[in-house]
Amino acid sequence: MFDVGTAYLAAAGALLLVALGVGARALVRIFREARERSRKRREGELERYTKDPVYDRDPADPEADGAARSTCPQCGAENAAGFCYCRECAAPLGPN
16 A cells, blocks of 8 residues: 555655755856866966955955954954954943
């Protein structure tokens, strides 16, 4: 007769195989794109670091955003001016 447990295992197995197939194709595309970008960098067609198009800043220079910084009075860590609490010790930074 029809066993529900066997049908469940067959359906779960089929879904797993489909997910593995889709995931493998995506990973192959990512690998090929990374290999192509690496080749372009080696040949000088692509700069090593380029501006981030979303934030228009250089990812190699984290301080290049030009934002004011505030120093934590408790631990001395540098924080962005908009922070209310220290990113290192979670102490209140005071009014900004």
